[in-house]
Amino acid sequence: MSPRRRSLRSLDLPALRFSLELLALSVASALLTVSLASALFPPTEEFHLSNPYWNGLEEFSRIAGAKALEATVDGVVPEKSVIFIVGPSINCSQTYVEALKTFVLDGGTLVLMDESGVANVLLSSFGLDVYVDGHAMLDAVFYHRSWKMPKIINVVNSSLTADVEEIALNIPSILRINDSSVKVLASSSSFSFLDLNGDFEHEDGEPFGPFPVLAEAAYGRGRIIVFSDSSLFLNSFIGLGGNRKLLENLVSGKAAFIDVSVWSTSLPLSYRKAVLRVYNVFSAPEFKSGLALLTVTVIYTLIYRRKPSQGIDEVEELLKRHPDWDKRLLEALREAREKVG
Numbered sequence: 501m502s503p504r505r506r507s508l509r510s511l512d513l514p515a516l517r518f519s520l521e522l523l524a525l526s527v528a529s530a531l532l533t534v535s536l537a538s539a540l541f542p543p544t545e546e547f548h549l550s551n552p553y554w555n556g557l558e559e560f561s562r563i564a565g566a567k568a569l570e571a572t573v574d575g576v577v578p579e580k581s582v583i584f585i586v587g588p589s590i591n592c593s594q595t596y597v598e599a600l601k602t603f604v605l606d607g608g609t610l611v612l613m614d615e616s617g618v619a620n621v622l623l624s625s626f627g628l629d630v631y632v633d634g635h636a637m638l639d640a641v642f643y644h645r646s647w648k649m650p651k652i653i654n655v656v657n658s659s660l661t662a663d664v665e666e667i668a669l670n671i672p673s674i675l676r677i678n679d680s681s682v683k684v685l686a687s688s689s690s691f692s693f694l695d696l697n698g699d700f701e702h703e704d705g706e707p708f709g710p711f712p713v714l715a716e717a718a719y720g721r722g723r724i725i726v727f728s729d730s731s732l733f734l735n736s737f738i739g740l741g742g743n744r745k746l747l748e749n750l751v752s753g754k755a756a757f758i759d760v761s762v763w764s765t766s767l768p769l770s771y772r773k774a775v776l777r778v779y780n781v782f783s784a785p786e787f788k789s790g791l792a793l794l795t796v797t798v799i800y801t802l803i804y805r806r807k808p809s810q811g812i813d814e815v816e817e818l819l820k821r822h823p824d825w826d827k828r829l830l831e832a833l834r835e836a837r838e839k840v841g
Contacts, residue, residue: 547587547730547763554736557586557758563738563747564756571596571761578722579607581755586611587730588618588762596761597625605720611750613727615673618762623726628717629679632728637674637711638700641691644668644740648700651741652713654687660716660725660749661685661742667714668740672729674711686714725750 543551549561549568560566569576569583571593576583583603585592592600600622604610612619617634624631639650652667667686674694677684692709693702713728732743750756815830 545763547734549758549760552735554734556735557733559735559738560733560747561758563744564751566756566758568760569757571759573599573603573608576603576608576757577755578603581757582609582611582751584611584613584756584758585619585622585762586613586733586758587616588614588622589616589764590762591618591621592762597622601626601719604722604724607721609723609725609750609754611725611727613730613732615671615729615731617673619726623724626717626719626724628682628724630675630677630682630715630717630726632726633674633676633694635673636671636695636698636700637669637688637692637709637713637728638671638695638702639689639692639709640702642689650688650692652686652688654689654710655742656683656685658683658685658716661714661746662749664742664746664749666741667732667746668737668743669713669729670731670734670737672713672727672731674709674713675715675726675728677712677715679717682715682717684712684715687712 542553543556544553545551546555547557549557549566552558557566564582566584573583581603583600600610604626612622614632615634615636617632620631636648637650638647640647642651642653643649644651648671650669650672652669653665655661655664655667674688675684687710690708690710692711693706694709694711695701696706697703715726717724717726731737733747738744738747815827815834818830819825819827
């Protein structure tokens with residue numbers, strides 16, 4: 501007999517089958533663990549409404565009662581609603597822009613919060629001559645903790661800023677306004693400066709303030725409110741200055757929505773969404789009983805089918821693996837084992 505045939509005949513097929521099943525169970529267990537962790541542990545993505553950490557909006561969501569939107573205004577009543585677009589990294593589609601314009605024209609409030617300049621395309625679509633500069637604005641005199649966190653004390657009295665004496669920002673930019681219809685509601689101090697080279701220090705040629713950081717414009721029966729910073733309502737900033745009161749004024753008596761479609765989606769967040777969608781499907785009563793039955797069936801199949809079968813089958817299995825063994829002796833051993841119990 502050739503070595504190859506001996507190798508094939510000596511191959512322990514039941515053991516190999518068991519190893520493959522064990523591997524499958526291990527992979528399934530790993531996927532289940534990751535899925536449970538994704539669904540049960542809080543998300544860490546910036547601006548996520550359920551993120552309880554410093555960069556999340558859980559507190560904002562609690563105060564405003566904010567609900568997520570995904571590039572739609574369906575079901576939103578304009579005169580009773582506020583839509584937030586915070587820290588956008590993706591431009592809105594033209595279809596969605598037109599929907600937002602209709603929303604504001606019909607009496608809705610649109611709040612844009614951005615320091616990067618991504619929101620400028622949307623501002624331009626509304627025909628407003630105002631844009632986010634994109635460079636960081638620092639203040640060496642009026643600040644929270646560091647120059648990167650300017651304290652805004654030049655606040656114009658209005659319904660939006662009522663009882664707000666100061667606003668805390670986090671590496672904000674500034675607003676460039678060339679439109680007389682746009683009303684400035686808050687500006688930085690005269691000690692603030694625009695960090696043109698990004699070294700977080702003042703250099704010759706870098707202009708001093710004051711600079712606009714909050715403005716409002718009427719549009720149809722609604723209004724557009726623009727902040728040159730997206731961090732005001734993060735968990736770590738909402739308790740500073742008058743930020744919390746500012747949010748309360750913004751949503752006073754209105755339903756709040758935040759568009760989650762303007763952020764680039766990370767792989768962990770996409771996986772989490774998929775897991776939650778599956779969970780929502782299988783949490784339905786009609787699926788629970790079926791899932792339980794399937795689980796029991798799989799466990800029974802994987803565990804109990806490997807138990808040695810009764811009678812001649814066990815002997816035949818041994819003879820397949822060891823054809824040179826004596827069949828009568830094996831049967832006698834089996835009978836002796838059964839008598840012992």
